[in-house]
Amino acid sequence: MGCPGPQAPTRGPDTTSGQGSVYGDGRDQEDATRISDDNYAYTPSDYEDESIDSRRLNVLDPYDPSKGDPSLDWEPIYFDFDQAALTSRAREKLKRYASTLKQNPKLPVLLEGHCDTRGTENYNLALGERRAQAVKRYLEQLGVPPSQMRTISYGELKPLKPDQTEQAWAQNRRVSFTF
Structure with missing residues (x-):
């Protein structure tokens, strides 16, 4: 039997749009933050509103x-x-x-x-x-x-x-x- 409590953050494909990646703790898809292929982060509330462009956050380039x-x-x-x-x-x-x-x-x-x-x-x-x-x-x-x-x-x-x-x-x- 598994231990209750938060799971480690995971990353997987964004199955709702087929693009980018999803970051979350594995508990609820609604809590996931999506990172699009164009390096923008979206919260669940962004998907409820049609004005995504006004709410997206630019993700800094990762260290290379x-x-x-x-x-x-x-x-x-x-x-x-x-x-x-x-x-x-x-x-x-x-x-x-x-x-x-x-x-x-x-x-x-x-x-x-x-x-x-x-x-x-x-x-x-x-x-x-x-x-x-x-x-x-x-x-x-x-x-x-x-x-x-x-x-x-x-x-x-x-x-x-x-x-x-x-x-x-x-x-x-x-x-x-x-x-």
């Missing part, structure tokens, strides 16, 4: 893995003490990131500037912003549209490592990526 991997867990770009200049290693890493961003133009990215705890809070906020801007400028030079990127500085407020050691400070001097 052949366009590069925006794994959303990119390594940060690290900086030398009291510097906002990109190292050669950082530039190489950013070339790979730029390729993925250009191939996924609907993928917005937030560039977060960070610092170690040495220096005043205001100084570190400004330095974090210079670091984020340096990354943004370089990505722009590589062809990433400025509208796809935003910057923010956290200065010393969000350290990866709270220790007061050279190793911890080096890991805190970074620009990280949030998607």
Whole structure:
């Protein structure tokens, strides 16, 4: 005997129209959301009304893995003490990131500037912003549209490592990526 309760969402052919796919939890055909072959989502109420075009929602293009991997867990770009200049290693890493961003133009990215705890809070906020801007400028030079990127500085407020050691400070001097 099966267990009562909700079933996992399923996808199958839309047998009412013969086109597209149906998404639902398997309980009731009336609760299903239909995705047409032209990538529009329809709710059951759309089929009760003749004005479907006024109620359809455009479904975003799914991520295409052949366009590069925006794994959303990119390594940060690290900086030398009291510097906002990109190292050669950082530039190489950013070339790979730029390729993925250009191939996924609907993928917005937030560039977060960070610092170690040495220096005043205001100084570190400004330095974090210079670091984020340096990354943004370089990505722009590589062809990433400025509208796809935003910057923010956290200065010393969000350290990866709270220790007061050279190793911890080096890991805190970074620009990280949030998607």
